Amino acid sequence: MGKFIYENGPRVDIDDRALTHIQLVITAKLxxxxxxxxxxxxxxxxxxxRTTVWIHAASSMVFKYTVAAHSSINRSWVDALAFTANSPSGMYLTPEPREGTTLDDDLKTASHK
Incomplete structure (x- = not known):
């Protein structure tokens, strides 16, 4: 279990794999x-x-991982997280979609459950 630490304040435990994908989206946006x-x-x-932080170029963040190895990247998950990051409410963690699916595919599947 990794940890996202923002400034001198909020800290949250996030699975290493999810944290890797979150870091990719945040750094791309910045x-x-x-x-x-x-x-x-x-x-x-x-x-x-719920906790919300405002992330900007001068923010001080730490992405702390419990394992040294890098996770493989699921491009569909990066796309899903980026979609939320570009929304008015901002980025939040979404479940990992199946590799190779599109956001539309996962929304259609979710609506049929």
Whole structure:
């Protein structure tokens, strides 16, 4: 389990694989000069709820991984996270889609469940 640490404040445990994909989207947005909100659900031990941080070029962030090896990248997941990052409400963690599917494919599948 990795950890995302923002400034001197919020910290959240995130699976290493998910954290890798989140890092890719955040760094891509910041390279383009695009700030974004990033939200996550708080653990029940913290009272539940949700935390949102505003990420911009001057933000201080740490992506701490528990394993040294890099995860393979699921391009469909990067695309899904980028889709949320470009929305007015900002980026949030989505479930990992099947590799090679499109966001439309996963939305269609979800709507039939």
């Amino acid at each position: 390279r383009r000069g695009e700030p974004l909100p990033f939200s996550w659900k708080d653990d029940a031990s913290l009272g539940g709820g």
